[in-house]
Amino acid sequence: MNRKSKPTSPPPSYSSSTNNNDDDNNKTLKILSSLMARKSSLLKQTLIACVLFILAVYAFFNAFFTPSDDNADSNARVTSYFSRTLDGISPNSPKVRIYMYDLPRKFTYGIIEQHSMARGGLVAPVADVSSLKYPGHQHMGEWYLFSDLNRPEEDRVESPVVRVTDPDEADLFYVPVFSSLSLIVNTGGGGASSSETVRRYSDEEMQEELVDWLEKQEYWRRNNGWDHVIIAGDPNAMLRVMDRVKNAVLLVSDFGRLRPDQSSLVKDVIIPYSHRINTYTGDLGVQNRNTLLFFMGNRYRKEGGKIRDLLFNVLETEEDVIIKHGTQSRENRRAATQGMHTSKFCLNPAGDTPSACRLFDAIVSLCVPVIVSDDIELPFEDVIDYRKIAVFVETSIALKPGFLASTLRAVTTERILEYQKGLKEVQRYFIYDHRNGTVNEIWREVSQKLPLIKFMINRDKRLVRREPSKSDCSCLCTNQTGIISSL
Amino acid sequence: MNRKSKPTSPPPSYSSSTNNNDDDNNKTLKILSSLMARKSSLLKQTLIACVLFILAVYAFFNAFFTPSDDNADSNARVTSYFSRTLDGISPNSPKVRIYMYDLPRKFTYGIIEQHSMARGGLVAPVADVSSLKYPGHQHMGEWYLFSDLNRPEEDRVESPVVRVTDPDEADLFYVPVFSSLSLIVNTGGGGASSSETVRRYSDEEMQEELVDWLEKQEYWRRNNGWDHVIIAGDPNAMLRVMDRVKNAVLLVSDFGRLRPDQSSLVKDVIIPYSHRINTYTGDLGVQNRNTLLFFMGNRYRKEGGKIRDLLFNVLETEEDVIIKHGTQSRENRRAATQGMHTSKFCLNPAGDTPSACRLFDAIVSLCVPVIVSDDIELPFEDVIDYRKIAVFVETSIALKPGFLASTLRAVTTERILEYQKGLKEVQRYFIYDHRNGTVNEIWREVSQKLPLIKFMINRDKRLVRREPSKSDCSCLCTNQTGIISSL
Incomplete structure (x- = not known):
């Protein structure tokens, strides 16, 4: 497959058996793209006209008013992605x-x-x-x-x-x-x-x-x-x-x-x-969310995931909490969908490593994540303030008998609605097949690394040779204060 | 001085006794700004027209084609500088x-x-x-x-x-x-x-x-x-x-x-x-640069600067090298200007700390810097490849008797011209009162930190409380190989 000489055929779609809402998505996408095709030609013409005009003015300015000693061309040898030739991209924001x-x-x-x-x-x-x-x-x-x-x-x-x-x-x-x-x-x-x-x-x-x-x-x-x-x-x-x-x-x-x-x-x-379960498309609110806290997943994990079994012990006796052992299967995914769509909060303990896919299922389910994973790192945290969409609880505090359930019960409906509103707003960041979703956000973050x-x-x-004892790392360190619970 | 209610008066200029070429600079700036004023109104009108049109198309598109669940407005609550309201600034490159x-x-x-x-x-x-x-x-x-x-x-x-x-x-x-x-x-x-x-x-x-x-x-x-x-x-x-x-x-x-x-x-x-000595405005070349290597500054410094005295010992017997002890004074600055403008290479050893102002004097003098400071960090290194404008030599190598002078003597005129060309191209980065100089570059680098x-x-x-033993730093580390000399 030579991508240089001929346009690639559209990539095959991923297996339709894995996402139940694929067909609906595909229809919507088709309608949307036919609308966009019509509209985009108008938009494109306008943009091209504008860009050309700006370029002409820029070229005029450059040719007549730039003193020769800082002419843009003369900087070409310097490694710089700011001084690239203009090709229809604004000089201030080259992609x-x-x-x-x-x-x-x-x-x-x-x-x-x-x-x-x-x-x-x-x-x-x-x-x-x-x-x-x-x-x-x-x-x-x-x-x-x-x-x-x-x-x-x-x-x-x-x-x-x-x-x-x-x-x-x-x-x-x-x-x-x-x-x-x-x-x-x-x-x-x-x-x-x-x-x-x-x-x-x-x-x-x-x-x-x-x-x-x-x-x-x-x-x-x-x-x-x-x-x-x-x-x-x-x-x-x-x-x-x-x-x-x-x-x-x-x-x-x-x-x-x-x-x-x-x-x-x-x-x-x-x-x-x-995310592996369907996006919740219903209204915000708690009317159909009678379960306080939901978790379904592997009870026994290694390392940081050992917390899971301990959380089971603490939570499985609580009446309004559903905490179930279950592994990945289509049937279990259906049960998890049902659970996450009908619960106010969704528990996200660490797995073998600090992260777990469940967080993203909770987000698209508008089920407020309760994160019990002290070393977790979160995607897109430069633009998302996770305290607005999730509850963070220190592991040792979450294990205190009664603490988690009673703290969550005390959260007002108003507060839950605020969390849900926040979740709805950031949903697109976690949907890979959204036209302005995860993929664009990943490229945005990658772009920001360029400097x-x-x-x-x-x-x-x-760099000249240094004493081997000297490590050569540049670091960004946080203050070690930390919260116990974000509630 | 209330900056909110009235426009500030232009700030006073810095002492004119310190830069001899101020008057020339001021005249050039005045001519340039009068030219720019005329041109910029045309440019501005065009830009405003374009931006308004793009905004109209964007608004039209947004109102009719954006599904309600990812409406831009609904993202307003999320901490994001990408989702700011448009105010004449391209959404891709908000300043x-x-x-x-x-x-x-x-x-x-x-x-x-x-x-x-x-x-x-x-x-x-x-x-x-x-x-x-x-x-x-x-x-x-x-x-x-x-x-x-x-x-x-x-x-x-x-x-x-x-x-x-x-x-x-x-x-x-x-x-x-x-x-x-x-x-x-x-x-x-x-x-x-x-x-x-x-x-x-x-x-x-x-x-x-x-x-x-x-x-x-x-x-x-x-x-x-x-x-x-x-x-x-x-x-x-x-x-x-x-x-x-x-x-x-x-x-x-x-x-x-x-x-x-x-x-x-x-x-x-x-x-x-x-920079404290004048920008060299003559032609590139080595005709008027008969000194091989020049240094004037304090021979005795603390810590990393102890290298200086050792370099004096190695270099002061070389015929085509001028290495002089001298402290900051107007007269010494005049002598340093003369020396840097008539030498091929300028020595930049570490001072009390790894950096020293002399590097920037050498750059504006088009005198190829020879950097002997293993821990030096350099400004704007994301856009400037310093190997193209300076010579780096590991401290212990630079102290070998005869090494530095003979290595520099072996550099061809052609190669020196390439260095000078590179220096000329990056000069503006080191001129604070250049209209697109150091100040803009500092703000650019500051802007890049925003994400x-x-x-x-x-x-x-x-962040929840962690074990106090765990440091919470994110680092960027280099491979510890290192060069001995970039020549």
Whole structure:
């Protein structure tokens, strides 16, 4: 598939069996895009006219009034994304330019095939990748980002980034590996029927091969990876090769499996899990929400997730609380949907790592999240004040018998409505297939890293050898005060 | 002086005795601004027409085609500077809004008075602050930033930030204290004649009083200072109160006196010293540059600056090298100007702290800087690749007898010309009174911190108490390889 010479065919849609509201979404999207097509040509003409006029005035000004010693052209050699030639983009807000690698098929569609073959859905690789369906799961953000950059640029006008096909024009390089899907190719047990004929898939081999390939790329070597963006949504994704890719901007769910020198809030971007239960479309209010607090999920987890069993002990005797053990299945997802759509609060304890997909299910359910996970990091926190949409409770306080239930019972309906209103307002941030949703917000956050990336690229190359004892880290530290509960 | 109700009078110019090329600059500026005034009205009309049209199309689109659940208005409550109402600024690139505190006079003009009184220039405070002249010195960046924000907004169209007079509209708050001038009020010895009558000035008291004042301000308390910008150009400025202001974005020359939890490349902005010798206006080339390497400055410094004496030992016997001990004086400045304008390379060893003003004198002199300061941090390094304009040499290597002089002698004229071309291109970044110079670049860098600032503000308020043993810092770390010499 050569993306440079011909326009790509629209990417295949993800498996429709995984989201029950896909059909409705598709219809709405079709109607919307036909409306937008008509309207956008008017808009486009106007914009082009305006931009051309502004450019003409700018060029006139530049040619006649700029003293020669600070002529814009003469700055071209200086590494700067502010002094790029104008190409219809306002000089004050050039969109960040992303080049998406045309990865060898085994790192993208090949993983979908392997996943399907391991489950008996396919018996052999297919000729036409458009027949492949990315399976639904909580880390399908990697699919949405890949699909977004594959859309024609005219459909991407609202995006904070522009895709370029010439790597020389790029500010950043996106590596669209399906690293989280790769992790679960062999899980699930089923599909043994077909897998005998195929060599057993190895996620770790995939990781090694990807980085071997990457390290051969001119643009990776040029800046030692600093200007690359790699998705590793599952806390275990890409873990084997993390030390070789750590300079890149990593798109991660949390830092549960990563060392502080590999990943940080400063360098990387926290992305949300893809919600797995349906968006609540009813009215705000508590009339149909008779359950005080709801939780359904695995009672027993490792590490930080040990809190779960303790919370079960404290909460399972409370009358208006539903707290149930359950693993991922279509049936359980239906029960969780029902529970989250009919409860005032939804419990979000830590899992094996501080984050869990349940938070994003709660948000789209307008079920006020009660977060009991002291080390959690949250997506888009520069623009979202989570105290307005969630309740934070320190773990040791949440475990005091009676505390959580009685505190939540005391919250007024008015206050719950305020939380719900806040949740409704930020819903789009957590919907990957929203036209101005998660995908755009992730690119926005990635774009904001660019000055720091450019800085690290320049600085790294001129740093002289220092005493090995001196660590060379720049940090942003919080004051260690902390709240006990945000209620 | 009430800045809200009436336009401010133009700020007084800084002492004309300090920069010999002021008059020329002023004439050029006057001609330029009269040209710009004519042209800008045409430009403005066009822009207004375009913006209005775009807004109309946008409003039409918004009213008819946006599904109600993601209406832009409904996002207003979410903390976001992207969802601000449009006010003639492109929604993709809203300028960052800065509120400048109208500080009590003792923190701004009062310090100029004290400085002048201590030297016998004034006998008592003046009634009209416009008669006060800010004295020339290497940290006068604090004067230029203050003056810039005092200019009428119509003169600031090229600035990356817009000044707002209502603090409720502000993204960031600038504290325009003359913290570096305050440090030197009592230095210099002279002027005892008048100082008997005045209580001896105390910089440390000034610092305490400033922070006492700041901590009473609603907008400081609201976000614990994270969204404030404080200038502390001299490495010793504001040092006594650093722990109370460390959340702010600090404008600093280096981190020589600061702990890693107080200041960092991630949180703060490195600003250049104000150059103290004249810009070289001649042609590129080496015809009139017969000296290989030039240095004039204090041979004996503390800490990292001990390197200087060692470099003297190694270099003072080289024939084509001029290395002279000299302290700040008008006469020495004249000699340094002469030396820097007639040398190919200028030596920049560390001072008491890693940075030194000499680097910026070398840049405007087109004298290729030779930086021997392993821990130096450099301004605007996201857009400037310093390897293109300077030579970096590891300290221990630079001290090898014969190494530096012979290495520099081997640099071809062609290569020197390339360095000079690079220096010429970036000169404007280091000229505070350039219409698109240092001041704009500082505001640009400050603006880029906003997402991180908003993030810290939101995150800090919801963080639950953690184990005290866990540090809560997010870091950006370099690989510790390092070069020995960039030549």
